Amino acid sequence: MFNRSSKINEFRTWGLLLTMAGMGTMVLGTAGVVFLGGAIGKFIAGIFLVIGMIVLLGSVAVYFWAGMMSTSATVIECPECSKPTKMIGMTDRCMFCNTILSYDPRYAPEDAAPSGTDAAEAAPPSKS
Structure with missing residues (x-):
């Protein structure tokens, strides 16, 4: 894709x-x-x-x-490239390196799960 x-x-x-x-x-x-x-x-x-x-x-x-x-838009610093980027909504991507950014840990990517929690807990619930 x-x-x-x-x-x-x-x-x-x-x-x-x-x-x-x-x-x-x-x-x-x-x-x-x-x-x-x-x-x-x-x-x-x-x-x-x-x-x-x-x-x-x-x-x-x-x-x-x-x-x-x-x-x-809220201006935040990207954790990957350390450049200031604008974020709209709960999840967005960095304008420079396309890293997924999120305010809510539930919407964070699996590799960015907070330490001490399981990646399954950090992922959004599946619709099944």
Whole structure:
């Protein structure tokens, strides 16, 4: 599987993907004028430009949301790389080394179980 990153970085990644998709849609619409020409090309270009603009506005909303979450996130020091990282919620990942971070020992990874407790106690209960 792929390596996941922190929640803030994932929101920023979705914002970047929406930006690229919106700009690509606009370029694709402009190609309608080049290849089709005339009134039909302008109509297709207009439709694609409006769709691209809506996708870009979605990107702005995602970036704004990520920024607002970033301002209220708790800054902690990562135990692995010793760099300050922002944490959202009960569990998150380090923005630099992707180490799983948690406030609650139940959600901590098995290798980070507190000393003196069993790893089975530190893991979240299974849903069976």
